[in-house]
Amino acid sequence: MLKQSAKYTLGQIVRHKKHPFRGVIFDVDAEFSNSDEWYEKIPEGSRPRKDQPFYHLLAENDESYYVAYVSEQNLVLDSTGEPVKHPDLDGMFGRFDGHGSYPLQFDFN
Numbered sequence: 001m002l003k004q005s006a007k008y009t010l011g012q013i014v015r016h017k018k019h020p021f022r023g024v025i026f027d028v029d030a031e032f033s034n035s036d037e038w039y040e041k042i043p044e045g046s047r048p049r050k051d052q053p054f055y056h057l058l059a060e061n062d063e064s065y066y067v068a069y070v071s072e073q074n075l076v077l078d079s080t081g082e083p084v085k086h087p088d089l090d091g092m093f094g095r096f097d098g099h100g101s102y103p104l105q106f107d108f109n
Contacts, residue, residue, distance in 0.1 A: 006030070006053040006072070011093055011102040013078040014057065016070060018046075022078045023057030023068055024102055026092055034069055048073050058086040 006028045008014055015022040032039065032050035039047065048071030055075065059068040065086045083096035093102035 006055075008053075008055060008072070008075065008077075009101075011104060013084055013100050013102075014055070014070075014075045015078045016068075017074050017076055021059050021061040021068065022080075022084065023059030024084050024086065024089060024093065025055050026058055027056035029054045029056075032071075038069070058084065058088050058092075060084055060086050 008025055008028075010025055010028070012025050013022060014025060030053060032048075032052075032054050034054070039050070042048075053072045055070050055072065057068040057070060059066050065088075078100060081098070081100070084102075089102065092105055094105050096102055
């Protein structure tokens with residue numbers, strides 16, 4: 001039985017350790033749950049372990065907004081104190097709390 005717990009939570013703002021982007025977590029997989037094709041595109045020396053949480057982010061960089069799928073080992077909490085400006089945030093989250101996260105706008109069943 002898988003006994004994995006995620007380090008980060010929904011609504012938190014995180015930053016990638018190696019690439020210049022940050023984002024808001026909107027979903028978490030307990031372990032890798034993307035395609036093998038996606039995984040194989042990552043250079044072999046940079047591939048993260050599959051047996052860890054992977055996070056879906058509403059991500060942004062200096063040029064664009066997008067959705068990213070990132071392993072826990074490649075994330076750190078964002079320390080800028082700045083909100084994320086991704087256009088899809090309003091559909092999932094409330095207003096930025098000023099402390100590094102967004103409250104959820106919906107209830108779980």
